[in-house]
Amino acid sequence: MKIFDIEQLAKADKVTIEKQEISSTELMERAATLVFNDIHSKLNGAQIPIKIFCGIGNNGGDGLVIGRLLLEHGYQVIAYVVNYSNKRSQDFLLNYDRIKEVSNNWPSSIKGEDDFPEISEKDFIIDAMFGIGLNRPLEDWVGKLVRHINRSKAFIVAIDMPSGMFADKMPNEKRPAIKANVTITFQSPKLIFFLPQAAEYIGDLQVIDIGLDREYLAKTAVNKQLINKPEAQLLYKPRINFAHKGDYGHALIIGGSYGKIGSISLTAKATLKTGAGMVTIFSPKCGYQILQSTVPEAMVLTDENEETLSNIEFDLSPDVICFGMGAGTSKETTAAFKDLLINTKKPMVIDADGINILSKEKELIKELPENTVLTPHPGELERLIGKWKDDFDKLYKVKKFSKEHKLIVVIKGAHTIIVFNDDLYINNTGNPGMATAGSGDVLSGVITSLISQKYEPLIAAVFGVYLHGKTGDILAEEMSYEGLIAGDIADNIGKSFLDLFKKEMQSEGN
Numbered sequence: 041m042k043i044f045d046i047e048q049l050a051k052a053d054k055v056t057i058e059k060q061e062i063s064s065t066e067l068m069e070r071a072a073t074l075v076f077n078d079i080h081s082k083l084n085g086a087q088i089p090i091k092i093f094c095g096i097g098n099n100g101g102d103g104l105v106i107g108r109l110l111l112e113h114g115y116q117v118i119a120y121v122v123n124y125s126n127k128r129s130q131d132f133l134l135n136y137d138r139i140k141e142v143s144n145n146w147p148s149s150i151k152g153e154d155d156f157p158e159i160s161e162k163d164f165i166i167d168a169m170f171g172i173g174l175n176r177p178l179e180d181w182v183g184k185l186v187r188h189i190n191r192s193k194a195f196i197v198a199i200d201m202p203s204g205m206f207a208d209k210m211p212n213e214k215r216p217a218i219k220a221n222v223t224i225t226f227q228s229p230k231l232i233f234f235l236p237q238a239a240e241y242i243g244d245l246q247v248i249d250i251g252l253d254r255e256y257l258a259k260t261a262v263n264k265q266l267i268n269k270p271e272a273q274l275l276y277k278p279r280i281n282f283a284h285k286g287d288y289g290h291a292l293i294i295g296g297s298y299g300k301i302g303s304i305s306l307t308a309k310a311t312l313k314t315g316a317g318m319v320t321i322f323s324p325k326c327g328y329q330i331l332q333s334t335v336p337e338a339m340v341l342t343d344e345n346e347e348t349l350s351n352i353e354f355d356l357s358p359d360v361i362c363f364g365m366g367a368g369t370s371k372e373t374t375a376a377f378k379d380l381l382i383n384t385k386k387p388m389v390i391d392a393d394g395i396n397i398l399s400k401e402k403e404l405i406k407e408l409p410e411n412t413v414l415t416p417h418p419g420e421l422e423r424l425i426g427k428w429k430d431d432f433d434k435l436y437k438v439k440k441f442s443k444e445h446k447l448i449v450v451i452k453g454a455h456t457i458i459v460f461n462d463d464l465y466i467n468n469t470g471n472p473g474m475a476t477a478g479s480g481d482v483l484s485g486v487i488t489s490l491i492s493q494k495y496e497p498l499i500a501a502v503f504g505v506y507l508h509g510k511t512g513d514i515l516a517e518e519m520s521y522e523g524l525i526a527g528d529i530a531d532n533i534g535k536s537f538l539d540l541f542k543k544e545m546q547s548e549g550n
Protein backbone atom coordinates (compact mmCIF):
# COMPACT_ATOMS: atom_id res chain seq x y z
CA MET A 41 0.00 0.00 0.00
CA LYS A 42 1.34 3.39 -0.95
CA ILE A 43 1.88 5.88 1.83
CA PHE A 44 1.14 9.34 0.51
CA ASP A 45 2.31 12.70 1.79
CA ILE A 46 -0.23 15.15 3.16
CA GLU A 47 0.09 17.33 0.05
CA GLN A 48 -0.61 14.35 -2.20
CA LEU A 49 -3.69 13.44 -0.17
CA ALA A 50 -5.04 16.98 -0.31
CA LYS A 51 -4.50 16.90 -4.08
CA ALA A 52 -6.25 13.50 -4.28
CA ASP A 53 -9.29 15.07 -2.57
CA LYS A 54 -9.36 17.83 -5.16
CA VAL A 55 -8.92 15.54 -8.15
CA THR A 56 -11.64 13.24 -6.83
CA ILE A 57 -14.10 16.07 -6.47
CA GLU A 58 -13.45 17.17 -10.05
CA LYS A 59 -13.41 13.76 -11.69
CA GLN A 60 -16.30 12.22 -9.80
CA GLU A 61 -18.26 15.45 -10.18
CA ILE A 62 -19.18 15.54 -6.55
CA SER A 63 -19.04 18.40 -4.10
CA SER A 64 -16.56 18.47 -1.24
CA THR A 65 -19.64 18.23 1.02
CA GLU A 66 -20.56 14.94 -0.61
CA LEU A 67 -17.02 13.63 -0.20
CA MET A 68 -17.13 14.59 3.47
CA GLU A 69 -20.49 12.86 3.85
CA ARG A 70 -19.05 9.74 2.22
CA ALA A 71 -15.94 9.68 4.40
CA ALA A 72 -17.77 10.42 7.63
CA THR A 73 -20.52 7.88 6.86
CA LEU A 74 -17.89 5.18 6.55
CA VAL A 75 -16.50 6.16 9.96
CA PHE A 76 -20.01 6.20 11.40
CA ASN A 77 -20.71 2.71 10.00
CA ASP A 78 -17.59 1.44 11.67
CA ILE A 79 -18.37 3.00 15.05
CA HIS A 80 -22.03 1.91 14.85
CA SER A 81 -21.06 -1.69 14.11
CA LYS A 82 -18.88 -1.70 17.23
CA LEU A 83 -21.16 0.21 19.62
CA ASN A 84 -24.21 -1.60 18.34
CA GLY A 85 -26.63 0.93 19.81
CA ALA A 86 -25.01 1.04 23.29
CA GLN A 87 -26.24 4.03 25.29
CA ILE A 88 -22.90 5.36 26.39
CA PRO A 89 -22.22 9.09 26.52
CA ILE A 90 -20.52 10.12 23.28
CA LYS A 91 -18.68 13.44 23.24
CA ILE A 92 -17.46 14.76 19.90
CA PHE A 93 -14.86 17.51 19.84
CA CYS A 94 -15.04 19.26 16.47
CA GLY A 95 -12.65 21.82 15.05
CA ILE A 96 -13.81 24.46 12.59
CA GLY A 97 -12.15 23.06 9.46
CA ASN A 98 -13.04 19.94 7.51
CA ASN A 99 -11.90 17.57 10.24
CA GLY A 100 -14.50 19.31 12.41
CA GLY A 101 -16.96 18.92 9.53
CA ASP A 102 -16.35 15.16 9.60
CA GLY A 103 -17.06 15.20 13.33
CA LEU A 104 -20.37 17.00 12.80
CA VAL A 105 -21.50 14.51 10.15
CA ILE A 106 -20.55 11.57 12.39
CA GLY A 107 -22.45 13.26 15.24
CA ARG A 108 -25.55 13.78 13.11
CA LEU A 109 -25.59 10.16 11.96
CA LEU A 110 -25.11 8.91 15.53
CA LEU A 111 -27.99 11.11 16.72
CA GLU A 112 -30.20 9.82 13.90
CA HIS A 113 -29.48 6.31 15.11
CA GLY A 114 -30.51 7.05 18.67
CA TYR A 115 -27.13 7.53 20.35
CA GLN A 116 -26.54 9.97 23.23
CA VAL A 117 -24.31 12.58 21.66
CA ILE A 118 -22.94 15.93 22.76
CA ALA A 119 -21.06 17.81 20.05
CA TYR A 120 -18.61 20.55 21.03
CA VAL A 121 -17.13 23.06 18.66
CA VAL A 122 -13.61 24.01 19.62
CA ASN A 123 -13.48 27.62 18.49
CA TYR A 124 -9.77 28.05 17.96
CA SER A 125 -10.29 30.40 15.01
CA ASN A 126 -12.97 32.30 13.11
CA LYS A 127 -12.04 30.86 9.74
CA ARG A 128 -14.68 28.16 9.51
CA SER A 129 -14.66 25.99 6.42
CA GLN A 130 -17.70 25.93 4.17
CA ASP A 131 -18.38 22.27 4.75
CA PHE A 132 -18.05 22.79 8.47
CA LEU A 133 -20.69 25.55 8.35
CA LEU A 134 -23.07 23.49 6.26
CA ASN A 135 -22.85 20.53 8.60
CA TYR A 136 -23.11 22.80 11.60
CA ASP A 137 -26.59 23.74 10.37
CA ARG A 138 -27.45 20.15 9.55
CA ILE A 139 -26.66 18.74 12.98
CA LYS A 140 -28.85 21.38 14.54
CA GLU A 141 -31.79 20.10 12.52
CA VAL A 142 -31.39 16.71 14.18
CA SER A 143 -30.46 17.72 17.72
CA ASN A 144 -32.57 20.87 17.91
CA ASN A 145 -29.62 22.49 19.69
CA TRP A 146 -26.52 24.18 18.43
CA PRO A 147 -23.34 22.30 19.42
CA SER A 148 -21.74 23.73 22.60
CA SER A 149 -18.96 26.14 21.92
CA ILE A 150 -15.57 25.93 23.66
CA LYS A 151 -13.67 29.22 23.59
CA GLY A 152 -11.30 28.75 26.48
CA GLU A 153 -10.49 26.81 29.63
CA ASP A 154 -13.69 27.86 31.40
CA ASP A 155 -15.73 25.98 28.81
CA PHE A 156 -13.95 22.63 29.14
CA PRO A 157 -16.55 19.96 29.86
CA GLU A 158 -16.03 17.27 32.46
CA ILE A 159 -15.02 14.03 30.86
CA SER A 160 -15.52 10.74 32.62
CA GLU A 161 -13.63 7.53 32.11
CA LYS A 162 -16.88 6.06 30.83
CA ASP A 163 -17.29 8.59 28.01
CA PHE A 164 -16.66 7.72 24.40
CA ILE A 165 -14.72 10.54 22.77
CA ILE A 166 -14.53 11.32 19.08
CA ASP A 167 -11.61 13.61 18.30
CA ALA A 168 -12.33 15.70 15.20
CA MET A 169 -10.48 18.90 16.07
CA PHE A 170 -7.63 18.83 13.56
CA GLY A 171 -6.73 16.51 10.72
CA ILE A 172 -4.15 16.94 8.01
CA GLY A 173 -4.70 20.70 7.96
CA LEU A 174 -2.78 21.41 11.18
CA ASN A 175 0.00 23.76 10.13
CA ARG A 176 1.07 25.65 13.25
CA PRO A 177 1.34 25.04 16.98
CA LEU A 178 -1.88 24.81 18.96
CA GLU A 179 -2.91 27.85 20.90
CA ASP A 180 -2.20 27.46 24.59
CA TRP A 181 -5.78 26.75 25.67
CA VAL A 182 -6.31 24.27 22.83
CA GLY A 183 -3.20 22.39 23.98
CA LYS A 184 -4.71 22.38 27.48
CA LEU A 185 -7.93 20.93 26.09
CA VAL A 186 -5.92 18.16 24.41
CA ARG A 187 -4.25 17.38 27.77
CA HIS A 188 -7.63 17.55 29.54
CA ILE A 189 -9.05 14.96 27.12
CA ASN A 190 -5.97 12.74 27.45
CA ARG A 191 -6.15 12.85 31.26
CA SER A 192 -9.74 11.66 31.28
CA LYS A 193 -8.84 8.02 30.46
CA ALA A 194 -11.98 7.92 28.30
CA PHE A 195 -11.90 5.78 25.15
CA ILE A 196 -10.84 8.03 22.27
CA VAL A 197 -11.35 7.58 18.55
CA ALA A 198 -9.36 10.05 16.45
CA ILE A 199 -10.61 10.97 13.00
CA ASP A 200 -7.94 10.99 10.28
CA MET A 201 -5.14 12.00 12.69
CA PRO A 202 -4.94 12.48 16.45
CA SER A 203 -5.49 16.24 16.87
CA GLY A 204 -2.30 18.17 17.54
CA MET A 205 -0.17 15.68 15.64
CA PHE A 206 1.72 17.06 12.65
CA ALA A 207 2.48 14.66 9.83
CA ASP A 208 6.20 15.43 10.01
CA LYS A 209 6.93 16.28 13.65
CA MET A 210 6.75 14.14 16.74
CA PRO A 211 4.37 15.24 19.47
CA ASN A 212 6.02 15.84 22.84
CA GLU A 213 5.38 17.56 26.17
CA LYS A 214 5.44 21.00 24.53
CA ARG A 215 3.59 19.86 21.42
CA PRO A 216 0.66 17.88 22.82
CA ALA A 217 -1.52 15.64 20.73
CA ILE A 218 -4.49 13.44 21.45
CA LYS A 219 -3.55 9.97 22.66
CA ALA A 220 -6.14 7.92 20.81
CA ASN A 221 -7.17 4.35 21.45
CA VAL A 222 -8.12 4.04 17.81
CA THR A 223 -7.20 6.22 14.85
CA ILE A 224 -9.46 5.94 11.83
CA THR A 225 -7.63 7.48 8.92
CA PHE A 226 -8.75 8.23 5.39
CA GLN A 227 -7.43 6.43 2.31
CA SER A 228 -3.76 6.18 3.23
CA PRO A 229 -1.97 5.85 6.52
CA LYS A 230 0.52 8.59 7.26
CA LEU A 231 4.20 7.76 7.78
CA ILE A 232 4.22 9.02 11.37
CA PHE A 233 1.70 6.33 12.35
CA PHE A 234 4.41 3.69 12.03
CA LEU A 235 7.16 5.39 14.00
CA PRO A 236 7.77 4.05 17.52
CA GLN A 237 7.53 7.46 19.22
CA ALA A 238 4.03 7.99 17.78
CA ALA A 239 2.67 4.64 18.93
CA GLU A 240 1.09 5.94 22.14
CA TYR A 241 -0.87 8.56 20.16
CA ILE A 242 -2.22 6.34 17.40
CA GLY A 243 -3.55 3.30 19.24
CA ASP A 244 -5.03 0.76 16.84
CA LEU A 245 -4.96 1.99 13.28
CA GLN A 246 -7.78 1.60 10.80
CA VAL A 247 -7.51 2.81 7.24
CA ILE A 248 -10.77 3.57 5.44
CA ASP A 249 -10.95 3.63 1.67
CA ILE A 250 -13.07 6.70 0.91
CA GLY A 251 -12.93 6.12 -2.84
CA LEU A 252 -10.45 8.80 -3.84
CA ASP A 253 -9.60 8.83 -7.53
CA ARG A 254 -7.96 5.50 -8.38
CA GLU A 255 -6.05 6.85 -11.34
CA TYR A 256 -4.49 9.67 -9.36
CA LEU A 257 -3.52 7.28 -6.56
CA ALA A 258 -2.10 4.75 -9.02
CA LYS A 259 0.01 7.17 -11.00
CA THR A 260 1.30 9.28 -8.13
CA ALA A 261 4.81 8.20 -7.25
CA VAL A 262 5.67 7.68 -3.58
CA ASN A 263 8.84 6.73 -1.77
CA LYS A 264 7.07 5.01 1.13
CA GLN A 265 5.24 1.70 0.96
CA LEU A 266 3.42 -0.31 3.59
CA ILE A 267 4.11 -4.01 3.09
CA ASN A 268 1.08 -6.21 3.59
CA LYS A 269 0.21 -9.54 1.99
CA PRO A 270 -0.69 -8.17 -1.48
CA GLU A 271 2.71 -6.52 -1.78
CA ALA A 272 4.50 -9.61 -0.41
CA GLN A 273 2.73 -11.92 -2.88
CA LEU A 274 4.27 -9.99 -5.75
CA LEU A 275 7.76 -10.60 -4.38
CA TYR A 276 7.51 -14.39 -4.20
CA LYS A 277 9.47 -16.44 -6.75
CA PRO A 278 7.98 -19.91 -7.28
CA ARG A 279 10.35 -22.88 -7.23
CA ILE A 280 11.01 -24.82 -10.41
CA ASN A 281 9.86 -28.45 -10.65
CA PHE A 282 13.21 -29.68 -11.93
CA ALA A 283 15.21 -27.71 -9.42
CA HIS A 284 18.19 -29.10 -7.55
CA LYS A 285 19.81 -27.72 -4.43
CA GLY A 286 22.35 -25.80 -6.47
CA ASP A 287 19.54 -23.63 -7.82
CA TYR A 288 18.86 -22.26 -4.37
CA GLY A 289 22.35 -21.32 -3.50
CA HIS A 290 24.92 -21.95 -0.83
CA ALA A 291 24.77 -19.68 2.21
CA LEU A 292 27.71 -19.23 4.55
CA ILE A 293 26.83 -18.18 8.11
CA ILE A 294 29.72 -16.86 10.16
CA GLY A 295 29.48 -16.04 13.84
CA GLY A 296 29.22 -17.38 17.37
CA SER A 297 31.57 -17.45 20.32
CA TYR A 298 31.78 -19.41 23.56
CA GLY A 299 28.31 -19.27 25.18
CA LYS A 300 26.72 -17.76 22.06
CA ILE A 301 26.71 -20.64 19.62
CA GLY A 302 22.90 -20.78 19.81
CA SER A 303 22.64 -17.59 17.80
CA ILE A 304 24.24 -18.99 14.64
CA SER A 305 22.40 -22.23 15.14
CA LEU A 306 19.13 -20.25 14.94
CA THR A 307 20.33 -18.30 11.90
CA ALA A 308 21.41 -21.45 10.08
CA LYS A 309 18.13 -23.19 10.88
CA ALA A 310 16.15 -20.21 9.57
CA THR A 311 18.29 -20.08 6.42
CA LEU A 312 17.51 -23.70 5.65
CA LYS A 313 13.85 -23.41 6.61
CA THR A 314 13.45 -20.45 4.24
CA GLY A 315 14.65 -22.57 1.36
CA ALA A 316 18.38 -22.12 0.77
CA GLY A 317 19.90 -25.07 -1.10
CA MET A 318 22.90 -25.51 1.19
CA VAL A 319 24.20 -23.95 4.37
CA THR A 320 27.69 -23.96 5.78
CA ILE A 321 28.35 -22.52 9.23
CA PHE A 322 31.73 -21.14 10.22
CA SER A 323 32.21 -20.89 13.98
CA PRO A 324 34.87 -21.09 16.67
CA LYS A 325 35.90 -24.67 17.47
CA CYS A 326 33.67 -24.89 20.51
CA GLY A 327 30.62 -24.69 18.24
CA TYR A 328 31.37 -27.84 16.29
CA GLN A 329 29.42 -30.48 18.19
CA ILE A 330 26.57 -28.17 19.10
CA LEU A 331 26.01 -27.09 15.51
CA GLN A 332 26.32 -30.58 14.05
CA SER A 333 23.66 -31.83 16.40
CA THR A 334 21.28 -28.83 16.44
CA VAL A 335 21.37 -28.25 12.67
CA PRO A 336 22.41 -31.57 11.09
CA GLU A 337 21.42 -30.31 7.63
CA ALA A 338 24.20 -27.72 7.71
CA MET A 339 27.92 -28.29 7.17
CA VAL A 340 30.25 -26.90 9.81
CA LEU A 341 33.70 -25.41 9.43
CA THR A 342 35.63 -24.21 12.44
CA ASP A 343 38.15 -21.55 13.28
CA GLU A 344 41.49 -22.61 14.75
CA ASN A 345 40.51 -20.68 17.88
CA GLU A 346 38.44 -22.54 20.45
CA GLU A 347 36.22 -19.74 21.76
CA THR A 348 36.12 -16.89 19.28
CA LEU A 349 36.56 -16.18 15.58
CA SER A 350 40.15 -15.28 14.70
CA ASN A 351 40.84 -16.41 11.13
CA ILE A 352 38.00 -16.99 8.72
CA GLU A 353 39.22 -19.37 6.03
CA PHE A 354 37.06 -21.49 3.81
CA ASP A 355 37.46 -23.35 0.60
CA LEU A 356 34.08 -22.85 -0.98
CA SER A 357 32.30 -20.25 -3.05
CA PRO A 358 29.15 -19.18 -1.23
CA ASP A 359 26.36 -17.21 -2.92
CA VAL A 360 25.88 -15.09 0.18
CA ILE A 361 27.64 -14.56 3.50
CA CYS A 362 25.91 -13.66 6.75
CA PHE A 363 28.18 -12.37 9.49
CA GLY A 364 27.87 -11.30 13.06
CA MET A 365 25.45 -13.13 15.35
CA GLY A 366 27.09 -13.93 18.68
CA ALA A 367 30.54 -13.18 17.26
CA GLY A 368 31.66 -10.65 19.89
CA THR A 369 33.88 -7.70 19.05
CA SER A 370 37.28 -8.88 20.30
CA LYS A 371 40.45 -7.75 18.56
CA GLU A 372 40.95 -11.13 16.85
CA THR A 373 37.37 -11.21 15.61
CA THR A 374 37.57 -7.65 14.34
CA ALA A 375 40.75 -8.48 12.44
CA ALA A 376 39.17 -11.65 11.02
CA PHE A 377 36.11 -9.70 9.88
CA LYS A 378 38.34 -7.10 8.25
CA ASP A 379 40.19 -9.81 6.30
CA LEU A 380 36.91 -11.33 5.25
CA LEU A 381 35.67 -7.98 3.92
CA ILE A 382 38.86 -7.25 2.05
CA ASN A 383 39.15 -10.70 0.49
CA THR A 384 35.57 -11.59 -0.35
CA LYS A 385 33.12 -9.62 -2.44
CA LYS A 386 30.03 -11.79 -2.09
CA PRO A 387 26.57 -10.42 -1.25
CA MET A 388 26.39 -9.95 2.50
CA VAL A 389 24.04 -9.69 5.42
CA ILE A 390 25.58 -8.13 8.52
CA ASP A 391 23.90 -8.42 11.91
CA ALA A 392 24.57 -7.87 15.60
CA ASP A 393 28.30 -7.85 16.42
CA GLY A 394 29.10 -7.41 12.73
CA ILE A 395 27.34 -4.06 13.00
CA ASN A 396 29.03 -3.32 16.31
CA ILE A 397 32.44 -3.89 14.74
CA LEU A 398 31.54 -1.57 11.84
CA SER A 399 30.51 1.06 14.38
CA LYS A 400 33.88 0.85 16.10
CA GLU A 401 35.93 0.62 12.91
CA LYS A 402 34.05 2.97 10.63
CA GLU A 403 36.60 2.72 7.81
CA LEU A 404 35.48 -0.90 7.30
CA ILE A 405 32.09 0.29 6.09
CA LYS A 406 33.56 1.22 2.73
CA GLU A 407 34.74 -2.38 2.28
CA LEU A 408 31.16 -3.68 2.32
CA PRO A 409 29.92 -4.75 -1.12
CA GLU A 410 27.17 -2.54 -2.58
CA ASN A 411 23.67 -3.57 -1.49
CA THR A 412 24.87 -5.28 1.66
CA VAL A 413 21.96 -5.70 4.08
CA LEU A 414 22.50 -4.45 7.65
CA THR A 415 19.93 -5.50 10.25
CA PRO A 416 20.43 -3.33 13.36
CA HIS A 417 18.11 -3.18 16.35
CA PRO A 418 17.83 0.33 17.86
CA GLY A 419 20.93 0.00 20.07
CA GLU A 420 23.09 -1.22 17.19
CA LEU A 421 21.72 1.47 14.91
CA GLU A 422 22.61 4.21 17.38
CA ARG A 423 26.16 2.93 17.61
CA LEU A 424 26.34 2.92 13.82
CA ILE A 425 24.85 6.32 12.92
CA GLY A 426 24.92 8.23 16.22
CA LYS A 427 22.09 9.58 18.35
CA TRP A 428 18.96 10.97 16.73
CA LYS A 429 16.65 13.74 17.94
CA ASP A 430 13.47 11.89 17.12
CA ASP A 431 12.23 9.18 14.78
CA PHE A 432 12.09 11.56 11.80
CA ASP A 433 15.70 12.51 12.39
CA LYS A 434 16.54 8.81 12.63
CA LEU A 435 15.01 8.18 9.19
CA TYR A 436 16.83 11.17 7.75
CA LYS A 437 20.15 9.89 9.10
CA VAL A 438 19.58 6.33 7.91
CA LYS A 439 18.65 7.48 4.41
CA LYS A 440 21.80 9.55 4.27
CA PHE A 441 23.87 6.60 5.49
CA SER A 442 22.22 4.27 2.96
CA LYS A 443 22.89 6.66 0.08
CA GLU A 444 26.44 7.43 1.11
CA HIS A 445 27.47 3.78 1.42
CA LYS A 446 25.00 2.15 -1.02
CA LEU A 447 23.69 -0.14 1.70
CA ILE A 448 20.28 -1.50 2.67
CA VAL A 449 19.40 -0.84 6.30
CA VAL A 450 16.72 -2.84 8.10
CA ILE A 451 15.64 -0.80 11.14
CA LYS A 452 14.19 -3.54 13.33
CA GLY A 453 11.30 -2.88 15.66
CA ALA A 454 7.52 -3.07 15.89
CA HIS A 455 7.15 -1.78 12.33
CA THR A 456 10.49 -2.71 10.86
CA ILE A 457 11.49 -0.20 8.19
CA ILE A 458 13.74 -1.16 5.32
CA VAL A 459 15.63 1.87 4.03
CA PHE A 460 17.32 2.06 0.66
CA ASN A 461 18.35 5.49 -0.61
CA ASP A 462 15.26 7.64 -0.11
CA ASP A 463 12.84 4.71 -0.24
CA LEU A 464 11.13 3.31 2.83
CA TYR A 465 9.39 -0.07 3.04
CA ILE A 466 7.37 -0.34 6.22
CA ASN A 467 6.52 -3.80 7.40
CA ASN A 468 3.07 -4.49 8.74
CA THR A 469 3.51 -7.98 10.17
CA GLY A 470 4.97 -9.02 13.52
CA ASN A 471 3.89 -8.68 17.13
CA PRO A 472 5.26 -8.13 20.65
CA GLY A 473 5.69 -11.90 21.05
CA MET A 474 8.70 -11.49 18.77
CA ALA A 475 10.49 -9.34 21.32
CA THR A 476 12.34 -12.45 22.48
CA ALA A 477 16.00 -13.43 22.44
CA GLY A 478 17.24 -14.65 19.10
CA SER A 479 14.37 -13.54 16.89
CA GLY A 480 16.72 -11.11 15.16
CA ASP A 481 19.13 -13.99 14.47
CA VAL A 482 16.28 -15.80 12.77
CA LEU A 483 15.52 -12.74 10.63
CA SER A 484 19.12 -12.62 9.41
CA GLY A 485 18.79 -16.25 8.36
CA VAL A 486 15.58 -15.59 6.46
CA ILE A 487 17.08 -12.67 4.53
CA THR A 488 20.33 -14.57 3.87
CA SER A 489 18.35 -17.50 2.55
CA LEU A 490 16.37 -15.37 0.10
CA ILE A 491 19.55 -13.80 -1.25
CA SER A 492 20.99 -17.29 -1.62
CA GLN A 493 17.91 -18.11 -3.72
CA LYS A 494 18.73 -15.17 -6.03
CA TYR A 495 16.26 -12.66 -4.69
CA GLU A 496 17.73 -9.16 -5.09
CA PRO A 497 19.09 -8.05 -1.69
CA LEU A 498 16.49 -5.27 -1.34
CA ILE A 499 13.65 -7.66 -2.18
CA ALA A 500 15.14 -10.25 0.16
CA ALA A 501 15.14 -7.70 2.99
CA VAL A 502 11.57 -6.51 2.38
CA PHE A 503 10.13 -9.98 1.76
CA GLY A 504 12.20 -11.57 4.54
CA VAL A 505 11.00 -9.08 7.14
CA TYR A 506 7.40 -9.68 6.02
CA LEU A 507 7.73 -13.50 6.22
CA HIS A 508 9.48 -13.37 9.60
CA GLY A 509 6.73 -11.17 11.06
CA LYS A 510 3.96 -13.19 9.46
CA THR A 511 5.35 -16.39 10.94
CA GLY A 512 5.34 -14.68 14.33
CA ASP A 513 1.70 -13.65 13.81
CA ILE A 514 0.59 -17.14 12.81
CA LEU A 515 2.43 -18.67 15.77
CA ALA A 516 1.13 -16.10 18.28
CA GLU A 517 -2.40 -17.28 17.44
CA GLU A 518 -1.38 -20.84 18.27
CA MET A 519 0.90 -20.30 21.26
CA SER A 520 0.38 -16.72 22.61
CA TYR A 521 2.84 -13.84 22.56
CA GLU A 522 4.44 -15.07 25.76
CA GLY A 523 4.91 -18.63 24.62
CA LEU A 524 6.65 -17.72 21.38
CA ILE A 525 10.44 -18.14 21.19
CA ALA A 526 12.89 -17.57 18.36
CA GLY A 527 13.33 -21.28 17.61
CA ASP A 528 9.60 -21.53 16.93
CA ILE A 529 9.87 -18.80 14.32
CA ALA A 530 12.82 -20.53 12.64
CA ASP A 531 11.02 -23.87 12.63
CA ASN A 532 7.81 -22.48 11.17
CA ILE A 533 8.83 -20.02 8.46
CA GLY A 534 7.13 -22.37 5.99
CA LYS A 535 3.75 -21.36 7.42
CA SER A 536 4.23 -17.83 6.18
CA PHE A 537 4.90 -19.11 2.65
CA LEU A 538 1.73 -21.22 2.78
CA ASP A 539 -0.22 -18.25 4.05
CA LEU A 540 0.87 -16.08 1.11
CA PHE A 541 -1.63 -17.56 -1.29
CA LYS A 542 -4.23 -18.86 1.16
CA LYS A 543 -7.70 -17.45 0.46
CA GLU A 544 -8.87 -15.22 3.29
CA MET A 545 -12.26 -15.85 4.90
CA GLN A 546 -12.67 -12.12 5.22
CA SER A 547 -10.60 -9.24 3.98
CA GLU A 548 -7.53 -8.53 6.05
CA GLY A 549 -7.44 -5.38 8.17
CA ASN A 550 -4.32 -3.41 8.85
Ligand SMILES: NC(=O)C1=CN([C@@H]2O[C@H](COP(=O)(O)OP(=O)(O)OC[C@H]3O[C@@H](n4cnc5c(N)ncnc54)[C@H](O)[C@@H]3O)[C@@H](O)[C@H]2O)[C@@H](O)CC1
Binds near residue numbers: 064
Ligand atom coordinates in the same frame (compact mmCIF):
# COMPACT_ATOMS: atom_id res chain seq x y z
N1 LIG B 1 -10.84 17.88 1.59
C1 LIG B 1 -11.75 16.91 1.52
O1 LIG B 1 -12.45 16.84 0.58
C2 LIG B 1 -11.90 15.98 2.65
C3 LIG B 1 -11.34 16.30 3.88
N2 LIG B 1 -11.57 15.55 4.95
C4 LIG B 1 -11.17 15.99 6.29
O2 LIG B 1 -10.59 17.25 6.23
C5 LIG B 1 -9.41 17.29 7.02
C6 LIG B 1 -8.56 18.41 6.56
O3 LIG B 1 -9.36 19.56 6.72
P1 LIG B 1 -8.79 21.03 6.69
O4 LIG B 1 -7.85 21.17 5.58
O5 LIG B 1 -9.98 21.91 6.75
O6 LIG B 1 -7.97 21.15 8.02
P2 LIG B 1 -8.23 20.70 9.52
O7 LIG B 1 -9.65 20.51 9.80
O8 LIG B 1 -7.32 19.58 9.80
O9 LIG B 1 -7.66 21.96 10.27
C7 LIG B 1 -8.47 23.10 10.40
C8 LIG B 1 -7.95 24.40 9.85
O10 LIG B 1 -7.34 25.09 10.92
C9 LIG B 1 -6.28 25.88 10.48
N3 LIG B 1 -5.21 25.64 11.44
C10 LIG B 1 -4.14 24.83 11.29
N4 LIG B 1 -3.41 24.81 12.40
C11 LIG B 1 -4.03 25.62 13.28
C12 LIG B 1 -3.77 26.00 14.61
N5 LIG B 1 -2.73 25.51 15.26
N6 LIG B 1 -4.61 26.84 15.22
C13 LIG B 1 -5.68 27.31 14.59
N7 LIG B 1 -5.99 26.99 13.33
C14 LIG B 1 -5.18 26.16 12.67
C15 LIG B 1 -5.90 25.44 9.11
O11 LIG B 1 -5.94 26.56 8.27
C16 LIG B 1 -6.94 24.37 8.74
O12 LIG B 1 -7.59 24.68 7.55
C17 LIG B 1 -8.86 15.91 6.86
O13 LIG B 1 -7.97 15.59 7.89
C18 LIG B 1 -10.12 15.09 6.92
O14 LIG B 1 -10.50 14.85 8.25
C19 LIG B 1 -12.56 14.49 4.87
O15 LIG B 1 -13.79 15.07 5.09
C20 LIG B 1 -12.52 13.80 3.57
C21 LIG B 1 -12.67 14.73 2.45
Ligand SMILES: Nc1ncnc2c1ncn2[C@@H]1O[C@H](COP(=O)(O)OP(=O)(O)O)[C@@H](O)[C@H]1O
Binds near residue numbers: 452469470471472481
Ligand atom coordinates in the same frame (compact mmCIF):
# COMPACT_ATOMS: atom_id res chain seq x y z
N1 LIG C 1 6.74 -5.49 19.22
C1 LIG C 1 7.20 -6.05 18.09
N2 LIG C 1 6.41 -6.12 17.01
C2 LIG C 1 6.89 -6.67 15.87
N3 LIG C 1 8.13 -7.21 15.73
C3 LIG C 1 8.93 -7.17 16.77
C4 LIG C 1 8.53 -6.58 18.00
N4 LIG C 1 9.56 -6.68 18.86
C5 LIG C 1 10.57 -7.28 18.20
N5 LIG C 1 10.20 -7.58 16.94
C6 LIG C 1 11.05 -8.20 15.91
O1 LIG C 1 11.84 -9.20 16.50
C7 LIG C 1 13.20 -9.11 16.06
C8 LIG C 1 14.10 -8.80 17.26
O2 LIG C 1 15.42 -8.67 16.84
P1 LIG C 1 16.63 -8.33 17.82
O3 LIG C 1 16.26 -7.17 18.68
O4 LIG C 1 17.85 -8.26 17.01
O5 LIG C 1 16.66 -9.60 18.76
P2 LIG C 1 17.85 -10.58 19.09
O6 LIG C 1 19.09 -9.72 19.17
O7 LIG C 1 17.50 -11.16 20.41
O8 LIG C 1 17.92 -11.59 18.02
C9 LIG C 1 13.23 -8.01 15.00
O9 LIG C 1 13.04 -8.59 13.73
C10 LIG C 1 12.02 -7.16 15.37
O10 LIG C 1 11.49 -6.47 14.28
Ligand SMILES: [K+]
Binds near residue numbers: 167169170203
Ligand atom coordinates in the same frame (compact mmCIF):
# COMPACT_ATOMS: atom_id res chain seq x y z
K1 LIG D 1 -8.61 14.47 14.57
